[in-house]
Amino acid sequence: MKKTFLMGLALMMTASAASAQSLTGAGASFPYPLYSKMFAEYKKDKGVDVNYQSVGSGSGQKQITERTVDFAGSDNPMSDEQLKAAPDKLLHIPTAIGAVVPAYNLPGVTEPVKFTGQVLADIYLGKIRLWNDKKIAALNPGVTLPPLPIQVARRSDGSGTTYVFADYLAKMSSEWKSKVGVGNSLQWPVGTGAKGNDGVAGIVKSTPGSIGYVELVYAKQNKLTYGSLRNRAGKFILADNGPASLAAQGVVIPADTRVSITNSANAGAYPIASFTYVIFYQDQKYGNRTEAQAKALKNLLSWMVSTGQQYNEALDYAKLPSTVASKARSIIGKMTYGGKKI
Structure with missing residues (x-):
């Protein structure tokens, strides 16, 4: 019985680690060339897969509202009415200017x-x-x-x-x-x-x-x-x-x-x-999400508004102004898991 318990615990830990190594996003086609480059470089650097589907901002907003993705891409921010319709508080951070x-x-x-x-x-x-x-x-x-x-x-x-x-x-x-x-x-x-x-x-x-x-x-x-x-x-x-x-x-x-x-x-x-935005939930504890997934998303977003900015200009996007990048980092710092800072 002890052996079975340990095997089960090991499988749970493996599943948790695997989920932390994979993130999913969907939305705007506007930043897709940039995100393709960013996420390829992020995998090489951090070993984390980021699957981003270029399906349009409207679809991305719908999917994040329905909590079927870790984050959405959108070239326009969601309206106050759309934010109220979401099951919990959503945050926006800009990643580039196009x-x-x-x-x-x-x-x-x-x-x-x-x-x-x-x-x-x-x-x-x-x-x-x-x-x-x-x-x-x-x-x-x-x-x-x-x-x-x-x-x-x-x-x-x-x-x-x-x-x-x-x-x-x-x-x-x-x-x-x-x-x-x-x-x-x-x-x-x-x-x-x-x-x-x-x-x-x-x-x-x-x-x-x-x-x-x-x-x-x-x-x-x-x-x-x-x-x-x-x-x-x-x-x-x-x-x-x-x-x-x-x-x-x-x-x-x-x-x-x-x-x-x-x-x-x-x-x-x-x-x-326009700025192009990533949209995500402030509190990451919902559905079957683990704290490891929440931390993985926070790390990705922090990288996108800092180290990842080096890829913007070569792909014909402008970098975030330093003041805007600072505000983005402040917003990312508000992320929680079950009400606790991550």
Whole structure:
């Protein structure tokens, strides 16, 4: 009997250790290239498997609410109403800053097309239908724009990239704000839908005359042309790490880090920039979770906002500003297991 007990104890300890060596996340496609790199490096460094499914921010928020994953990825923070609907307190930490760009397929046009938020809103409202429309032409003197129909590409899934794009358009167009609004999923006036940033990038790549909004890294990986955007200071800015990072400068970051940084007042900022977040439960004791799993998640999150930041810029994401990283570490420090600090 003693032997059986010891064998059972050993199996329990082995199972606990194994669970601590594996974590699961799901959500935003926006940071997927970065997370793929981060988690591969984390496994090499710490021996912990992190399985992240790129299924869209909306699905990630749903899965963390239902407690079917250890953490969710989302480009937009959950609303107060969504947080109240969760079974316990959820926390957010930003892990990077990314840029959403208007990528397009316009044969014969070699220099980046200039856009304003109002023009992008009118394109996605179906009001501007041709590439040589006078509103686009006025922004691009000297550029010969073809009379091609504009083929609009947009997300079909619940998407944080959509939320960020719509958040910007709502600030730039009262018509967009009233008719379409802001959200992970929208009632689109026009366009062909696709899942994920990679799906929208695929439409743009294969369709002459198309335009789609994607995270910067997807435009670069797919060798897509993307336009510059006029920011609040009146400057046309082409997305890059620096201008994306500047979007967060001068913005008051609340203690819970849930904030929009689109249409930044910073003179050098790119206007469609956003933090991307990891969402998790403050108290980790729920379901069959062990304290070892809780500690493993805390260690991963701490690494992502510190050592892991070295991978951001090479993959076209901006690092967290030091003040934001400090707030993220403070939030991680609030994690508990059964009410006790871990």
